[in-house]
Amino acid sequence: MRHVLYLFCLMLPLPAAAEMSAAEFDAYTRGQTLYYAQGGAPYGAEIYHEDRRVQWSFLDGHCKEGHWYEADGLICFVYEDNPEPQCWSFAKGPNGLIARFANDPGQTELYEADKGSAPLLCLGPKVGV
Structure with a gap:
């Protein structure tokens, strides 16, 4: 009987991580570069500066300046190229942040894959012939 109870407990879902407040998010991210993944594949990275300024890249060398609130x-x-707010809920999971896109939560869920303070690779504007 004890083994059946143990197996049943293993099948129960883990409790959901509590959503972070703006103050908690700011304290966790400020001064950091976070790399996000989706489904085990790299998705993008964002640098979190002072005053809630950010810089986002899909890791393709193109970076966008923006801010959060x-x-x-x-x-x-x-972001500078899109005036429409992109809203997310953030929670602290066992391996870092979990981000769920509030505009369409069933479509996008990102996981923190790495964290550091290195700048992003941002190529300059396209110029030439």
Whole structure:
């Protein structure tokens, strides 16, 4: 009987990670470069500067400047090339941040894959012939 109870407990879902407040998110990310993955594949990286400024890249050498703010318990980002806010819920999981895209939560869930303070590779503007 004890083995059956143990197996049943293993099948129970883990408790959901609590969503981070803006203050918790800022304290965790400020001054850091976070690399995100989706489904085990690299997705992108973001540098979190002072004053809630950010720099995002899909790891393709192209970087976007932006900023974040808190709205209705979500962390929303606005980037230089898109005035529409991209809002996410963030939670601290056992291996780092878990980000869920609030605009369409069933589509995008990202996981922190690495954390450091190195700058992103950002190529300059395209110029030439």
